[in-house]
Amino acid sequence: MTLFTLLKPGGVKAIASENLILRQQLIVTQRARKRAPNLKTSDRIIFGFLCALIRPNRLRKIAIIVKPNTFLKLHKALVDRKYRQLYSNKVSKPPGRKPPSQTLIDLVLEMKQRNPDYGYRRIAMQIFQSFDIRISCFTVGRILRKYGHSLPSGGGPSWLTFIDHMKDSLWSVDLFRCESIHLRSHWVMVVMDQFTRRIIGFAVHVGDPHGVAVCCMFNNIIAGKSPPEYLSSDNDPLFEFHRWQANLRVIEVKEIKSVPGCPTSHPFIERVIGSCRRELLDHTLFWNERDLLNKLNHFKHYYNETRGHGSLNGGTPQQEANPNTTVQNVASLDGYRWQKHCRGLFQTPIAA
Numbered sequence: 001m002t003l004f005t006l007l008k009p010g011g012v013k014a015i016a017s018e019n020l021i022l023r024q025q026l027i028v029t030q031r032a033r034k035r036a037p038n039l040k041t042s043d044r045i046i047f048g049f050l051c052a053l054i055r056p057n058r059l060r061k062i063a064i065i066v067k068p069n070t071f072l073k074l075h076k077a078l079v080d081r082k083y084r085q086l087y088s089n090k091v092s093k094p095p096g097r098k099p100p101s102q103t104l105i106d107l108v109l110e111m112k113q114r115n116p117d118y119g120y121r122r123i124a125m126q127i128f129q130s131f132d133i134r135i136s137c138f139t140v141g142r143i144l145r146k147y148g149h150s151l152p153s154g155g156g157p158s159w160l161t162f163i164d165h166m167k168d169s170l171w172s173v174d175l176f177r178c179e180s181i182h183l184r185s186h187w188v189m190v191v192m193d194q195f196t197r198r199i200i201g202f203a204v205h206v207g208d209p210h211g212v213a214v215c216c217m218f219n220n221i222i223a224g225k226s227p228p229e230y231l232s233s234d235n236d237p238l239f240e241f242h243r244w245q246a247n248l249r250v251i252e253v254k255e256i257k258s259v260p261g262c263p264t265s266h267p268f269i270e271r272v273i274g275s276c277r278r279e280l281l282d283h284t285l286f287w288n289e290r291d292l293l294n295k296l297n298h299f300k301h302y303y304n305e306t307r308g309h310g311s312l313n314g315g316t317p318q319q320e321a322n323p324n325t326t327v328q329n330v331a332s333l334d335g336y337r338w339q340k341h342c343r344g345l346f347q348t349p350i351a352a
Contacts, residue, residue: 101333105143107127107131107333108127111348117283120137124140126308129306132330169228172194173233175188175236176276178277180288180292184207185206185207187205188203188292195320196321198317201220201300202221203216210241211242211243214238215243219247231255232258233256233257272303279345280295301341304317306339331350331351336350336352
């Protein structure tokens with residue numbers, strides 16, 4: 001018998017392959033089974049290798065327990081494995097969002113350590129304000145909970161949004177009282193712009209206020225500034241003095257009263273007072289009128305130019321009031337430094 005006869009498809013090699021396939025199928029059929037033959041990995045490899053040596057028309061005749069589709073699936077699996085090994089990434093990426101970097105985690109922890117009263121949203125907005133990096137408040141919460149920090153207790157009601165269409169023409173005014181280190185009462189007037197959330201100014205009066213004192217406080221705040229068209233106030237008797245009404249008529253400002261018995265109809269100025277108490281006055285003492293006014297002015301500078309606001313999409317009131325101004329240098333996680341505000345009560349990261 002010649003070499004050509006042995007190597008051709010119908011030769012001895014093909015006959016031997018057919019015999020081996022038939023023998024292997026017989027072995028499989030003799031195994032204990034309930035329904036279908038149990039094919040092992042070795043069986044599939046043997047069948048796949050021997051089928052390459054047999055003609056397709058002969059394969060259909062000798063395939064007793066194994067369908068030709070089995071061999072096709074084996075071949076397809078081998079092809080897929082080949083190209084997966086050739087072209088797929090060696091290091092598989094975990095599914096889901098990319099976790100925050102260790103540098104960002106360290107920044108969140110350090111900001112919480114330097115500002116214990118900051119909540120999740122405040123930290124997220126401050127990172128966006130300083131680094132232009134958007135991070136979810138839920139991500140900040142997971143980081144702080146993982147490393148043993150918790151959100152400070154407390155929190156006020158949600159604030160309503162209203163009268164935003166009256167841009168640059170509506171201010172709000174309100175009064176609140178605080179006590180000095182000598183337990184002497186000081187009344188503070190605060191005026192803010194409703195649209196930009198910008199604090200216009202503070203004024204302080206020692207003792208019980210009266211009509212003349214309320215007018216002087218307001219005039220000191222708006223001195224050198226263009227007064228608004230409308231001024232929103234609550235129904236406090238302090239704003240019912242006839243001198244107060246006359247003063248508004250002189251400077252041509254129309255007064256808008258809030259809804260009686262509904263504090264949420266006057267929310268923005270109330271929230272400013274709450275933030276001033278929680279973030280400043282609850283953590284510091286003052287000696288006299290001048291000391292209190294200096295500390296309030298420092299807080300005004302921090303509130304308007306540095307502190308991020310959720311209602312302004314993480315921006316500051318100063319940026320909202322002057323959108324065309326040059327944006328401050330965005331800090332980088334690779335190099336930044338900490339800037340103190342309100343005599344070290346707050347610390348925010350800035351570009352180095």
